[in-house]
Amino acid sequence: MLKVLHRAMIVAIYLFLLAPIIVVFFISFNSSNRLALAFEPPSLQWYANLLSNQGFIEGARVSFITASITAIVVLLIGVPVSLAVARYRFKFKGAVEALFISPLVVPSVVLGLGLLLVFQPIGLTGTFAGIVIAHTGITIPYVIRTTLMSLTTADVSCEEAAKVLGANSWTTFRRITLPIIFPGLIAGAVMAFIISFDEAVISLFIAGSGRVTLPVEMFRYLQYRSDPEIAALSVVLILISVIIVLVVERAMGLRKVMNG
Amino acid sequence: MSSAQAHLELRGLNKTYPNTESPAVDSIDLNVAEGELVALLGPSGCGKTTTLRMVAGLLDPSAGEIVVNGKDLVGTPVHKRGMGMVFQSYALFPHMTVAENVGFGLQMRKLPRKEVKDRVQEALAMVQLDHLAQRRPAALSGGQQQRVALARALVVEPTLLLLDEPLSNLDAKLREAMRREIKQIQQRLGTTTLFVTHDQDEALDMADKIAIMHNGVIAQYAPPEEIFDRPATRFVATFVGKANFIEATEVVGRGGGRYRVSSDLLGTLEVEGVEGIEAAEDAALVVRPHRLGVRRRGESSAPQIGGEIVPGGPVVPGRVVDSAYTGNVRSLVVDVPDGQQIMIDELTVRDRALAIGDEVEIAFDPDDAFLVGSR
Known part of the structure; x- marks a missing residue:
């Protein structure tokens, strides 16, 4: 009896978590043209419409480019910072670490407004560069976290052993440290990509009349239209996320990646 | 594999960490002859690992010289010192195979691929692991990982071999086997070796000479027998x-x-x-507990248990207050007249055991006593 209750509980929790996705999934295949639960004959027309929606296609292109560049930029900044924090002693180390983690605790609305006020006068609103800078700021804490985790769990004596065997600092990093922390880097970069791709609030602030990411485009679309095309797009985005997770899982084991 | 025999001399080597009062290593001098295996033995925090890391170049000394074959190495970066080191955790590179691990140092020396391959093969054969060359470290047992670490350190024909508690992660049986194996390989290659341990048995068994370290200084530097029979300080005698x-x-x-x-x-x-x-x-x-003789009081014969008795040597009465049996040896604690307690280790003999409460006589051979001073 208890076992049955236990099972029911688990099913209920999963239903609660998955309900929004199930609903979206259902609506997206429905031929009704209202964005609501309806029981019309199934149809693929909303998916077909997606392909001709220039706004969404352009938004996806912008999001893909900015998310990719963001993922690379955060690695280029995050890895050296993490290395410095994990392996060296220097003044204001705590302050440096706090500075790079702090975007996590500042509300997005505040960040968005601040960035808008800074970007406006220098013409960065609505540009690739502006979006990348903003997204780098909010995703770098994740990369630093995962990289630091990998660095602190890695055996420091491996690096020492390499040096004793004749490797200089750069070779040690390239041949020993980097391969050992690589799963952590991938986890951080994937997280940065997904967060950047998904980010709406800050992007909305700094969009101006220029480049617009997919979430902003979707937000704007919803203001004027309410048909299941947006649901179809959501399903596509969910599938992309699932594919990314599966690929990372296959390539190196997600659990290992997430644990650094 | 061979080894150019190196001579190591530490002169006034000192390490004082910032914001600490007393130095971790307090101006020590140490002379290690060509081909010798010297153990740095001491409790944790005595400075032995700090000393080893300074020799390796992983730590900069605050003062003093590290002289190898007449050349001071202080200021030479770690990767140019040409040493071999085995770490307590073995520090095998987890993403490389056994062969790649062993070959890493040779690659760093930019040797031709063919030579790297041959020497890796030779080094792995030396530690009897040639059949596991393509495995990853994670797939090896502790003892095998230890051997890989040793092969990796020795394959580069290091000037000095540095061992940092290499056996402490192994179980007791394996540890003894590895002691012999390391010692044999070290003697065959003739590599001058510095060996850090907190395990006195390991040091006594393996080392040509032992440096007992305590509070950052070397309390005694001598061959094992001398350390045991003629301790320089009370600390050495108890440690x-x-x-x-x-x-x-x-x-x-x-x-x-x-x-x-x-x-x-x-x-x-x-x-x-x-x-x-x-x-x-x-x-x-x-006086060492196992060099004392003991007999039941009133038994006229010389003690049949324990050490040999010199006629006319001092005999002290006492009463057994504790007795611990460990198979080969029975450890007794005996109350003696001046309020002190004396430890006695006697080899066990069938059908003859002293029990708690027994009145006994303890006999000394004065030659087994050694006078130490205040230090």
Whole structure:
């Protein structure tokens, strides 16, 4: 009896978590043209419409480019910072670490407004560069976290052993440290990509009349239209996320990646 | 594999960490001859690992010189020192195969691929692991990982071999086997070796000479037998083996490290001791528990258990207050007249055991007592 209750509980929790996705999934295949639960004959027309929606296609292109560049930029900044924090002693180390983690605790609305006020006068609103800078700021804490985790769990004596065997600092990093922390880097970069791709609030602030990411485009679309095309797009985005997770899982084991 | 024999000398080597009062390593001098295996032995925090890391170049000394074959290495970066080191955790590269691990140092030396391959093969054969060359470290047992670490350190024909507690992660049986194996390989190659351990058995078994470290200084540097039989300080006597201390009341130097020593317990004896002791204050006789003879009081015969008795040597009455049996040896604690307790280790004999409460007599051979001073 208890076992049955236990099972029911688990099913209920999963239903609660998955309900929004199930609903979206259902609506997206429905031929009704209202964005609501309806029981019309199934149809693929909303998916077909997606392909001709220039706004969404352009938004996806912008999001893909900015998310990719963001993922690379955060690695280029995050890895050296993490290395410095994990392996060296220097003044204001705590302050440096706090500075790079702090975007996590500042509300997005505040960040968005601040960035808008800074970007406006220098013409960065609505540009690739502006979006990348903003997204780098909010995703770098994740990369630093995962990289630091990998660095602190890695055996420091491996690096020492390499040096004793004749490797200089750069070779040690390239041949020993980097391969050992690589799963952590991938986890951080994937997280940065997904967060950047998904980010709406800050992007909305700094969009101006220029480049617009997919979430902003979707937000704007919803203001004027309410048909299941947006649901179809959501399903596509969910599938992309699932594919990314599966690929990372296959390539190196997600659990290992997430644990650094 | 061969080894150019290296001579190591530490001169006034000092390491003082910032914001600490006393140095971790306090201006030590140490001379390691070509081909010798020297153990740095001491409790944790005594400075032995700090010393080893300075020799390796992983830590910069605050002062002093590290002289290898006449050349001071201080200031030479770690990757240019040409040493071989085995770490406590083995520090095998987890993403490389065994062969790649062993070949890493040779690659860094930019040797041709063919030579790297041959020498890796040779090194793995030396530690009997040639059949596991393509495995990853994670797929090996602790003892096998240890051997890979040793092969990786030795394959580069290092000037010095540095071992940092290499056996402490192995279980007891394996540890003893590895002691012999490391010692044999070290002797065959003739690589001058510095070996850090907190395990006295390991040091006594493997080392040509032992440097006992305590609070950042070397308390004694001598071959194992001398460390055990002629400890330089009370600390050495207690750290290596078990020791009874019998406080001296009067000490008269007789020259040549011999003394006439009086104590409440033993009367006056002529014994050997550490040179240069001038006063009885804080001086004590060290007597090892297994060098004492013991018999039930009233038994006329000489003790049949324990050490050999010299006729006419001092005999002390006492009462057994504790007895611990460990198979080969029974460890007794005996109350003696001056309020002290004496530890005695006697080899067990069938059908004959002293029990708690037994009145006994303890016999000393004065030659087994050694006088240590206040230090």
